[in-house]
Amino acid sequence: MAIVLALPAKAAIIGDRAGAEVRVAAWNGEGQAMFKIALTAFFTLAIVAPVMATSGPGCLVVVNVAGNDALNMRARPSASARIVDVLPPQTHGIIHLDAACRPASQPWASRWCPVTHYNGDRTTKGWVKARFVRDSDCP
Structure with a gap:
């Protein structure tokens, strides 16, 4: 400036x-x-x-996952894809929604969402199933 x-x-x-x-x-x-x-x-x-x-809408929180379990972040939008990160509910850092969940032709629970996970010094890109996340404001 x-x-x-x-x-x-x-x-x-x-x-x-x-x-x-x-x-x-x-x-x-x-x-x-x-x-x-x-x-x-x-x-x-x-x-x-x-x-x-750096704040406002665009982030996600983990939902519909038991407190003693975690949401798996995948390398591709598939349940058989490699797990690239694990997101425990309420202690997962920041999950940023990178684009619209897809495919749009499927019901919400069947869609996959492209995300970036920021947790301390670590940043991971991957996919999460839409039924296990909910919109949230970024901190």
């Missing part, structure tokens, strides 16, 4: 947030007010945008 203020000939340039650039041509009362508004908007986006990227 860069902010450049240049005031030759009473002009100002604020740049850039994701390629956007705001120009204030005149440095009079109107230009100064526009400058303040643009600067406020720029800093609001700079502070709020990263927070929204």
Whole structure:
């Protein structure tokens, strides 16, 4: 993120947030007010945008699995595929839903969901059966 203020000939340039650039041509009362508004908007986006990227919908929690059991994460969307991770209920870290569960033509319980599991330093990609997960907000 860069902010450049240049005031030759009473002009100002604020740049850039994701390629956007705001120009204030005149440095009079109107230009100064526009400058303040643009600067406020720029800093609001700079502070709020990263927070929204790491929280909100898009995560899953394990359900319909006994407390002494675990959900197997598979390498492919098949019960016979290799197990790549094990997700115990309530202690599984973050499970992020990477795309829509499929096939959409099947009932929800028969679908497979592509996920990424974040647990401490470890990250695993794989598939879980939809009947054993439920939507949740990401922490």
